[in-house]
Amino acid sequence: MKNQFYILNTKLYVKMSTKISALLITYNEEKNIQRYLNNVDFADEIIIVDSYSTDKTEQIALQNPKVKFVKRKFDDFTNQRNYSISLANNEWITFFDADEGIPDELKEEIISTINNNPQFDAYFVYRKFFFKNKHIQYTGMQNDKAIRVFRKSKSQYRLDRMVHEIVECKGEVGFLKHKLDHYTFDNEQEYLAKLNSYSKLRAQELHLKKLVPSFFHYNIKPAYRFLSYYIFRLGFLDGKEGYTISKLHAISVANRYRYLDDIYREEKSKTSIKIEV
Structure with missing residues (x-):
C-alpha cells in the first residue's frame, strides 16, 4: 500500500497503513459531531449508528464523504455498540463518544501504535473530565478510562451491561499514554x-x-x-x-x-x- 500523508501540528505524518474503522453512536449530537469528524480524519471509514436524531446530526455527518450513516432504534447502549461493530469493514476499530475530543498527541499515538505491529489487541485510553468547561481532576475522575481502540475479531461489548458498557477482549489489553478530553455538560x-x-x-x-x-x-x-x-x-x-x-x-x-x-x-x-x- 502506498504511504499517504497528512498534516498534524504542522508536522508531516504517515497515514495509517493498516485500515481502521471509526465508529460512533449518536442521538442529537449536532454540537459535537463536527469535532468528532475532524478528530477521526485518519480513519478509512466512519460508521455512525444514529437513534433517529431530530436535530442536524445527520445533515452535518453526511457532508463527510467517509461517513456511512445508519439509523437504528435505540434499545440499550451495548446492543447499539455491538451492532455498530458488526458494520465495520476493518479489523482495527476506534470507538470514541461524540462528547470526547481526541487531542493531536493521542491521534498520533493511535496511528503510530496500529501502524507498528501492535503488541496488544485492545487499548485503554485515560480521560480528562471537563464539567462546565473546567477540568475536574478529582471527584472520582482521577483514573477514569475506557477501551477505545481494539481489534474487531477479538472484542465486543459485554451483553450483561445495558449502560456503562464494557469491552470484553479475548486477547491482551494495553494502555495508550495520552489522554482524551471528555466534555460533559454545561449545566x-x-x-x-x-x-x-x-x-x-x-x-x-x-x-x-x-x-x-x-x-x-x-x-x-x-x-x-x-x-x-x-x-x-x-x-x-x-x-x-x-x-x-x-x-x-x-x-x-x-x-x-x-x-x-x-x-x-x-x-x-x-x-x-x-x-x-
Whole structure:
C-alpha cells in the first residue's frame, strides 16, 4: 500500500497503513459531531449508528464523504455498540463518544501504535473530565478510562451491561499514554438528565437480576456515592463543581431504585388487570 500523508501540528505524518474503522453512536449530537469528524480524519471509514436524531446530526455527518450513516432504534447502549461493530469493514476499530475530543498527541499515538505491529489487541485510553468547561481532576475522575481502540475479531461489548458498557477482549489489553478530553455538560439539568437516562437502564439490569430495593438502596447507597465522590475521591478539591458532581451522582443512584420500583409497580398492575379479566 502506498504511504499517504497528512498534516498534524504542522508536522508531516504517515497515514495509517493498516485500515481502521471509526465508529460512533449518536442521538442529537449536532454540537459535537463536527469535532468528532475532524478528530477521526485518519480513519478509512466512519460508521455512525444514529437513534433517529431530530436535530442536524445527520445533515452535518453526511457532508463527510467517509461517513456511512445508519439509523437504528435505540434499545440499550451495548446492543447499539455491538451492532455498530458488526458494520465495520476493518479489523482495527476506534470507538470514541461524540462528547470526547481526541487531542493531536493521542491521534498520533493511535496511528503510530496500529501502524507498528501492535503488541496488544485492545487499548485503554485515560480521560480528562471537563464539567462546565473546567477540568475536574478529582471527584472520582482521577483514573477514569475506557477501551477505545481494539481489534474487531477479538472484542465486543459485554451483553450483561445495558449502560456503562464494557469491552470484553479475548486477547491482551494495553494502555495508550495520552489522554482524551471528555466534555460533559454545561449545566446541572442536562448532566442530571444524562445520569438519569443511565439510571433507567441500570434499573432494567437490576430488574433482570430480580433485585428488590430496600432501605439500604434508597438511603445508604446514595449517601455512600456522595461521600465516595466528595470525600474519599477528593471531590472537595475540585471546589463547587466537585460538590455538584457528587450531589448529582448521588441523586441518580437514588433515582435508579425509584425507577426499579416503577418497573415492579407496572408489572404488578398488569398482573392485577389480567386476574380481573
